[in-house]
Amino acid sequence: MPDAERPLLPLLDDPPRQRRDAARNRDAVLQAALCLVAREGAPAVTMESVAEAAGVGKGTVFRRFGNRQGLMAEVLHQSELEWQASVIGGEPPLGPGAEPLARLLAFGRSRLELNLRHADLIEAAAGGDRRSHPAWAFAALHVRHLLGECGVAGDLPLLATALLAPLDVTIVRQQLREGYPADRIVAAWSDLARRVAAAAD
Amino acid sequence: MPDAERPLLPLLDDPPRQRRDAARNRDAVLQAALCLVAREGAPAVTMESVAEAAGVGKGTVFRRFGNRQGLMAEVLHQSELEWQASVIGGEPPLGPGAEPLARLLAFGRSRLELNLRHADLIEAAAGGDRRSHPAWAFAALHVRHLLGECGVAGDLPLLATALLAPLDVTIVRQQLREGYPADRIVAAWSDLARRVAAAAD
DNA sequence: AATGAAAGCGGACCGCGGTCCGTTTGACCC
């Protein structure tokens, strides 16, 4: 559908326009990856299998997405959109309308659940910098915003990161493996969040 | 030197005694790995190069250490011994003798420095479970202990993990990459630690 | 329609982590 506008606004999209086959292939690869990950789980999906399912060569997959992490990051991004929408505009207490602290606590529980649900994908998408992923940036920004609304004084971006850190998949998984029940992990995180948010107001 | 005692105390070490060549090879591999990592950095060290340097076959390296992470974990362990000693018995404020809160703050700064210094090695040793490594377990236990001495009430083991989490290599590296200076990261962590420790007493 | 150039393509190729299995070595007993 954007094609229909092209002739009418030829000035806006010209600089780096990409060839049509490139766009088509990129889309095919992403769809194939999405499908394969859903069906077989991220760890079982190889770059070659994605290429084959998309009907392209292996080189094409790497050209479009850089490496395995890049591809998985894109898949993860698709899977996170719905959740992000419900944080921004969904029901309270996760969405807007509740007290900031209540939203923060709901956020923690919800994010922890999601981290576990997408665990394999997150780990597959995680390079040395799991935190440069859009999903992480979104979460960090949101926590920072809520802390601000709670009236917390201090280094908000770094405090936000510090609050997010213990929710990380690898940490939570390890805690579960050590026998801590999920409820207790959530409770401990809530405790932490309250301590951080308590300093002000 | 333990050899000298063997004949005198034949009862203590018999159950799973390992063959002499096995022990010798394990040692040679570890030495070679230590040396190579120091000289070329962890990322550049391949399992095959370690095997060759140790004068053994590749299979032997894998048999002794399981996989690359296992080997790197062992190398890391060696590198952390000195620091652990200085935490347990070194000078205050890191070592014993200072106030618990002061020790905690000193611990954070010191651990952060060490994480950066050993960054490559830590990442190489990190499997899905970076936190099952002895070095991590040691740190967690120590923080838990200090929190207890601070009079903190709550879920100490999980709070300790939560405090440790933001010191993780990948997080700190990302923050540096985003332009936050190291001092500020340390300050933010100290702030966090104080908020956690402030609830009691 | 013809043409030139560059963006894109794909599969042969490489290196490394990890496995497998036939062979060797060391420990223990006679």
Added chain:
DNA sequence: GGGTCAAACGGACCGCGGTCCGCTTTCATT
């Protein structure tokens, strides 16, 4: 010493991530 057996060895082998380069497709221009 000789015999036996399990533990250990080592290198050929495999699969996957990632690169490279000669060939093809697209698109702007005329």
